[in-house]
Amino acid sequence: MVGPRREIEKRPAQPGIGDPWLRIGGGHIMGSMDRAQLADFLRRRRAATQPEDVGLARSPRRRTSGLRREEVAMLASMSTDYYTRLEQQRGPQPSPPMLAAIARALRLTLAERDHLYRLAGHTPPRGDVRTDYVSPGLQRVLDRLDTPAMVTNDLGEALAQNPLAVALLGDEKRFAPDDPNRSRFHRWFTDAAERALHAPEEHDRLSRSYVAALRIATARHPDDPHGQAIVDGLLDASREFATLWAAHDVSWRPGVEPKTFQHPQVGRLQLECQTLVAESESQILLVYTARPGTDSADRLRLLSIIGNQHFAHAPT
Numbered sequence: 001m002v003g004p005r006r007e008i009e010k011r012p013a014q015p016g017i018g019d020p021w022l023r024i025g026g027g028h029i030m031g032s033m034d035r036a037q038l039a040d041f042l043r044r045r046r047a048a049t050q051p052e053d054v055g056l057a058r059s060p061r062r063r064t065s066g067l068r069r070e071e072v073a074m075l076a077s078m079s080t081d082y083y084t085r086l087e088q089q090r091g092p093q094p095s096p097p098m099l100a101a102i103a104r105a106l107r108l109t110l111a112e113r114d115h116l117y118r119l120a121g122h123t124p125p126r127g128d129v130r131t132d133y134v135s136p137g138l139q140r141v142l143d144r145l146d147t148p149a150m151v152t153n154d155l156g157e158a159l160a161q162n163p164l165a166v167a168l169l170g171d172e173k174r175f176a177p178d179d180p181n182r183s184r185f186h187r188w189f190t191d192a193a194e195r196a197l198h199a200p201e202e203h204d205r206l207s208r209s210y211v212a213a214l215r216i217a218t219a220r221h222p223d224d225p226h227g228q229a230i231v232d233g234l235l236d237a238s239r240e241f242a243t244l245w246a247a248h249d250v251s252w253r254p255g256v257e258p259k260t261f262q263h264p265q266v267g268r269l270q271l272e273c274q275t276l277v278a279e280s281e282s283q284i285l286l287v288y289t290a291r292p293g294t295d296s297a298d299r300l301r302l303l304s305i306i307g308n309q310h311f312a313h314a315p316t
Contacts, residue, residue, distance in 0.1 A: 032119035035089040055143040075105035107136040148288040154217035156184035189238035200261035211244040212252035266299040
C-alpha cells in the first residue's frame with residue numbers, strides 16, 4: 001500500500017543571494033521545502049523541549065507534553081499563527097532569520113539546526129562563519145544564571161540577555177541586524193550614553209580592550225563585510241578609535257575584568273565580568289558578579305527586585 005504523498009514546495013535556486021542572517025553575500029541557495037517532514041520535525045522537537053529547558057515555569061495543572069505552540073512562538077518572537085501554520089503544513093517557506101529564531105526557541109543542536117534548514121529548503125550556515133545562533137548549551141547556562149549575564153558575538157553584538165542583564169545594561173538586542181550601533185564597540189566610541197554607565201576612571205582601559213577585541217575579531221573573519229563596515233565607520237567617526245586602531249594591539253584575552261557601573265536606579269556597582277569564550281571563538285558569555293558582603297552585592301540584589309523598571313523623576 002502506497003503511503004500519503006508528501007507535499008514538497010519547489011522554489012528555484014537563486015545562487016549569489018546573500019543570507020541576511022549571516023550578513024555575508026553569496027553562497028545561499030533556496031531549494032525544495034519538504035512541508036510534511038518540516039512539520040513533523042517541529043512537532044517532535046516541541047514535544048521534546050520542556051518548559052524548564054527554556055526558562056519557563058511549569059504550572060501544577062499543565063497537561064501539555066513539551067512546549068505549547070504559543071510558547072515557541074513567544075520565544076522565537078513570531079506570531080502563534082505563523083508558527084502553527086508551519087506545523088500544519090500550511091505556512092510559507094520560512095526565511096533563514098525565521099529558522100534561526102525557531103532553532104533558538106527549541107534549543108536545537110547544530111546538527112538539528114542544519115536539518116531544520118534543509119527541510120525548509122535552505123542551505124545551513126557554514127560552520128566557520130559568524131552567526132547569531134546561540135548554541136543550546138550556552139543558552140541553558142544563560143537561562144540558569146541568577147546574576148546579570150549575556151551572550152555576544154566577537155563584534156560586541158548582543159545575541160541573548162537574561163532579565164538581570166537587561167536591567168543592568170539596557171536592552172542591547174534592540175538594534176537592527178545591520179545597525180552599527182548593535183555593536184557595543186561602536187556605541188562606546190560614538191554614543192556618550194554608553195560611556196555614562198561606566199566609571200570615568202575605567203574609560204581608557206575599556207577603550208583599549210574593545211579595540212584589541214575588535215582587531216582580533218576582524219582578523220578571524222577577514223572576508224566579513226559587516227565587521228569591516230564597523231571598523232571603517234569608527235575610523236571615520238572617532239579620532240580616539242583611529243589612534244588606538246593604529247597601535248595594532250591584540251592583547252585582549254578572556255578572563256576576569258573589573259567593571260564599575262554607575263546605574264541610574266541603584267547607584268555605583270563594582271562588579272567582576274567573567275568572560276567565557278565558546279569553542280568557535282565567535283561567541284562570548286559575559287557574567288557579571290559582585291563580591292559577597294559588599295554594598296555592590298546588596299545593590300545587585302535590589303536590581304533583581306526592581307528589574308528594568310524606570311523610577312519616576314522626583315519633582316524639583
